[in-house]
Each structure stands twice: as C-alpha cells, then as structure tokens.
Amino acid sequence: MTEYRPFGRTGVQVSPLCLGAMMFGSQFNPDHDDSIRIIHRALDSGINFVDTADVYSQGESETIVGKALAGGRRDDVVLATKFHGGMGEGVNHRGNSRRWIVQEVENSLRRLGTDWIDLYQVHRPEPGTDIDETLGALSDLVHQGKIRYFGTSTYQPSEIVEAQWTAQRRGRERPVSEQPPYSMLVRGIEREMLPVAQSYGLAVIPWSPLAGGWLSGRYRKGAEQPASSRAALQGNRFDIGAEENAAKLAAADALAELADEAGLSLVRLALAFVLEHPAITSAIIGPRTMEQLETQLGADEIKLSQDVLDRIDEIVPPGTNLTQRDNGYVPPSLSDAALRRRTR
Structure with a gap:
C-alpha cells in the first residue's frame, strides 16, 4: 500500500514515486493510446x-496527460507542469518573463484540459530576468486560481535562497518546491541544495533517479553500447567508450554488482536510494514503455540496510557528481568565458 508523503509544508500529500511524462509524445513514444495505458x-x-x-514533444506530452486524466481522474x-524552454520561433516564446508566463500558462491549461495546475514550475x-518579475507573475496566477502552487527546477542553492527572500520582502507567494537532478551517480545536491x-x-522532487538510464542495468563494463532513445539525441552523454x-x-558496474548482492535489480536499488534521503519528497520516474514502468513500481516499499547505503557511499562519495554534464544546468558564470575574464 502506498504511503503518501507531505509535499513540503503545503498540506498536500503525494506518492513517493511521481510519474514523469517526458517520454510521452513524438520525441520518444508517439503512441497516445499506449502512453495513456501507462499513465492509467x-x-x-x-x-x-x-x-x-x-x-516535452512541444506540448504533445501535456496533451496526452490531459487525455489520460479526462473522465473523472483529474x-x-x-498535476505538475513547467515553463521556460522555447515553444516556437518567436524570440519571446520562452523564458521567465511575465509576458511569457501569462501567455504560456493558458496554453498548458488548454493542452492539459484542466482549469487549474497544481504545481507550475x-x-x-x-x-x-529579475526574479521578482517571475515571482510576481506566478503569484498573480495563484491569486487567479489558475495554479495552486509554484516551484523551481535545477536552481542553485543561492538562487533558491534569493527566491525565498525576494518573496518575503516583496510580498509575493513563495516557491514551495525544487526539482533537481539526483541519483547514485549524481549526488552534488547533497552538499548544499x-x-x-x-x-x-x-518539497524536493528529483528528476533522473536512474541517471538517464545509466542505472538501468544495461551499462556494464565489457558490454556493447546499449541502444537508447536518449543516446540518439545526446550521444556523448551516453557513450560508454x-x-x-x-x-x-x-560506478554503474560496481553498483550493479552491489544490487545483485542485495537481491535487487539496479533500478530498484537506485530508486530506493533516492527515496532514503530525508529531504526527498517524491522521485520522478520516466518510463517510455509499460515494461519499464513495471520494473519501477514498488521501489518505494524497499528499505535499504545501513550496510548497503555505506557501500553506495564508498562507490560514489556523498556530494559527488561524476560528470559536469549531468548537472542539468551550467550557470553562465561557468559556461560563458567572458564572465570570468577582465576586458582589456
């Protein structure tokens, strides 16, 4: 039986596993009926x-989710969705501005077939973009009843603090959640975030608890390069050579051996590890097929022993990200060399 967890201090209760819908749509699984069966x-x-x-598939994922929730399930x-990325060629059809937020929330509501979004991220x-510009627009949407809460994704600790302080000082609603990358291979958020x-x-709802598939059990030393829909789009990130x-x-190979010793699949070990941290609310799983979903259901019922957790720490020390590519977001202070060099 599912034991629900408090969503931060909102009073809302959510399941320890959150169904991520990134794989539903033309980019990964174009079959709407199959995707709906997985959601159900x-x-x-x-x-x-x-x-x-x-x-996610330029709005198609939201459309599929909306279809799945029709007929009394909503x-x-x-229900959570997100904004920021480009949705068309227009220079202002993206970003965190009031102009785009107010426009795009209406598009998401229409695609989802709902009058309200529980969590807009x-x-x-x-x-x-001034954080108050974003918080002001989101606060207005809360007051209008179009969204219930809002949160952030892949923010740095300083950005989280800035948003909280800005909300307090400007009289805005405050973010209630953060969605960071977190797995046995990507542990950087343990340091400060x-x-x-x-x-x-x-509330903390980590994405990619299977490290984009590296913890699926298919990435092993001596094995052939696994076929992957993600690898086709981001080859270098998934190239075992x-x-x-x-x-x-x-690390993935050592963790797979540990999972075998513990009598678990690597997938279940990975999900159970993420859910062990007291700061984690719900881990986002992103199945593309029914088979993938079935391998992940029930992972929230697994309790790892202290010995197993200690072994994981030995393989990937706490607070460690094995590659910068898995951070999910590289701030301009690192990606833009001009910000690190004085002009001459």
Missing part, C-alpha cells in the same frame, strides 16, 4: 503525482 497503470498502482512540461491527481533559472531546501521546508564517462561506467 501508474495511477491504478497508487501514484497520484504526475509531472510534465510544455517543451481531481485525484496532483520554472524549468530553469534565467539570470537575465538539499540542506537549503530542508531549511525552507521545500568516452573518456569523460569512464568513472560513471565504473
């Missing part, structure tokens, strides 16, 4: 939390 199976299993985004689901930071989230009472991925491959 997840809901029937006790999952009551569904997360999507406008950019009221029982905590800023998909990525935008340093060039998770403690910051705990101090503000934020790439030097930058050597440490990740070694």
